[in-house]
Amino acid sequence: MVVGGGASGMMAALAAGRSGAEAVVIEKNPRVGKKLLGTGNGRCNLTNENAGAGFYHGAHPLFAEHALSLLDPAAVRELFRGIGLETKAERDGKVYPLCDQASAVLDVLMFAMEKQGVAVHCGERVTAVRWELEGSRRTFFVECASGGRYQGDCVILACGGKAAPGCDGQSYELASLLGHRVSELFPALAQLKLEGDFFPFLSGVRIEGAAAVLKDGEEARRERGDLLFTNYGVSGPPILQLSRKAGEILRENDTAVCELRLCLLDRWRPDEILSCLERRFQILGDWPISQCLVGFVNKRLGQVLLKLAGLFHRKGTVSQLRREDVERLGRLFWDWRIPARGLRGWTNAQVTAGGVLTEEISARSMESKLVEGLYFSGEMVDIDGDCGGYNLQWAWASGFLAGRSAAGRQDAAPTVP
Numbered sequence: 001m002v003v004g005g006g007a008s009g010m011m012a013a014l015a016a017g018r019s020g021a022e023a024v025v026i027e028k029n030p031r032v033g034k035k036l037l038g039t040g041n042g043r044c045n046l047t048n049e050n051a052g053a054g055f056y057h058g059a060h061p062l063f064a065e066h067a068l069s070l071l072d073p074a075a076v077r078e079l080f081r082g083i084g085l086e087t088k089a090e091r092d093g094k095v096y097p098l099c100d101q102a103s104a105v106l107d108v109l110m111f112a113m114e115k116q117g118v119a120v121h122c123g124e125r126v127t128a129v130r131w132e133l134e135g136s137r138r139t140f141f142v143e144c145a146s147g148g149r150y151q152g153d154c155v156i157l158a159c160g161g162k163a164a165p166g167c168d169g170q171s172y173e174l175a176s177l178l179g180h181r182v183s184e185l186f187p188a189l190a191q192l193k194l195e196g197d198f199f200p201f202l203s204g205v206r207i208e209g210a211a212a213v214l215k216d217g218e219e220a221r222r223e224r225g226d227l228l229f230t231n232y233g234v235s236g237p238p239i240l241q242l243s244r245k246a247g248e249i250l251r252e253n254d255t256a257v258c259e260l261r262l263c264l265l266d267r268w269r270p271d272e273i274l275s276c277l278e279r280r281f282q283i284l285g286d287w288p289i290s291q292c293l294v295g296f297v298n299k300r301l302g303q304v305l306l307k308l309a310g311l312f313h314r315k316g317t318v319s320q321l322r323r324e325d326v327e328r329l330g331r332l333f334w335d336w337r338i339p340a341r342g343l344r345g346w347t348n349a350q351v352t353a354g355g356v357l358t359e360e361i362s363a364r365s366m367e368s369k370l371v372e373g374l375y376f377s378g379e380m381v382d383i384d385g386d387c388g389g390y391n392l393q394w395a396w397a398s399g400f401l402a403g404r405s406a407a408g409r410q411d412a413a414p415t416v417p
């Protein structure tokens with residue numbers, strides 16, 4: 001019995017079915033795979049060619065290694081090809097369906113489950129999982145809010161986390177009721193809220209540059225790519241990537257200072273930026289100071305930078321700028337520090353950091369070390385990946401391992417259909 005018809009649960013049911021088990025998916029929504037449809041902006045970045053344990057987080061990221069090697073990214077692509085989905089790899093190893101439609105990923109999974117004889121019961125919210133022992137035989141009972149009750153030999157909990165609208169984190173309650181402990185949960189791959197009253201003015205400005213999270217002034221992680229200013233701060237793929245680190249720092253203690261450093265011209269050396277500005281200011285000596293960045297950066301961004309450097313309201317012309325003014329302004333192009341206030345909440349996050357403790361789960365099979373016959377997979381486990389297809393890769397790989405193990409074939413070599 002697979003609780004949850006998301007990416008991981010569907011893969012688990014398929015793998016269990018293919019390993020000879022009779023599998024049933026029990027899903028609270030009216031249909032399975034709702035979240036999949038919105039992944040990768042509707043294109044579904046279903047894996048990443050580079051996926052390995054180094055791209056994952058949690059108390060013990062190496063826990064993910066076995067599952068990830070059993071169904072690695074190449075095997076995921078092969079498996080999907082076998083059920084009808086052609087894929088393509090893009091920049092940074094991100095893999096998408098060839099047709100660029102997330103719905104195709106869901107369609108082929110549903111066809112494959114049907115072909116395999118997997119039963120799917122939707123509209124069934126699971127409220128508890130219980131078990132009884134009769135001699136050495138354990139029987140599980142899955143209880144639903146509707147009053148429905150399912151009975152079987154083993155259960156795979158694949159009911160996801162708290163991220164995204166409609167995800168209430170009930171999965172963790174189900175695990176706790178079965179005696180499992182859950183680590184502190186926080187949103188990951190979420191937008192960062194920053195301090196600054198100028199953000200609404202900058203909303204919509206986009207630049208390509210670098211961003212870094214600083215802890216007490218020291219760089220903790222750096223990313224580059226498209227940065228998009230929004231009403232509340234900065235968004236874009238590099239920020240999503242940094243958000244987990246920022247979340248960790250913000251949670252650590254009250255005294256740690258978490259800042260975002262923007263490097264607007266990260267391909268330039270600081271001395272190149274300064275000499276470029278100096279050259280400009282010599283040529284444009286008769287311009288008003290408030291206009292001195294026009295033609296160099298986005299106009300709105302330029303105004304904010306001049307304000308931050310204390311120059312926007314300075315009367316006079318560019319020729320009156322002093323060297324220290326130029327240095328103060330120039331520094332903002334490679335080291336603009338903005339205090340982080342927090343992450344935007346669960347509904348805006350893509351994944352949950354934290355989850356069911358991995359020390360209570362076998363990495364070789366995804367089986368609970370506390371309750372024989374109980375398995376876990378996907379986001380509800382204390383493993384989360386970077387942005388770029390790593391989270392779905394974990395969902396497939398852990399679901400695949402849990403499904404095969406539950407079907408009693410944990411030692412079998414993976415066969416790619």
Ligand SMILES: Cc1cc2nc3c(=O)[nH]c(=O)nc-3n(C[C@H](O)[C@H](O)[C@H](O)COP(=O)(O)OP(=O)(O)OC[C@H]3O[C@@H](n4cnc5c(N)ncnc54)[C@H](O)[C@@H]3O)c2cc1C
Nearest residue numbers: 004006007008028039040045126159160378379389391392
């Ligand atoms: C907007 C967005 C975009 C994303 N894009 C990508 C991407 O492009 N690439 C990538 O790798 N990752 C992406 N992710 C992350 C990825 O979608 C998740 O990591 C992945 O879906 C987790 O799979 P899962 O099966 O563990 O959980 P889920 O997909 O959340 O599935 C859990 C299922 O369990 C069901 N359920 C929960 N509680 C119960 C209950 N009590 N009873 C019955 N059923 C229950 C839920 O309804 C759900 O269908 C994205 C996430 C979001 C929110």
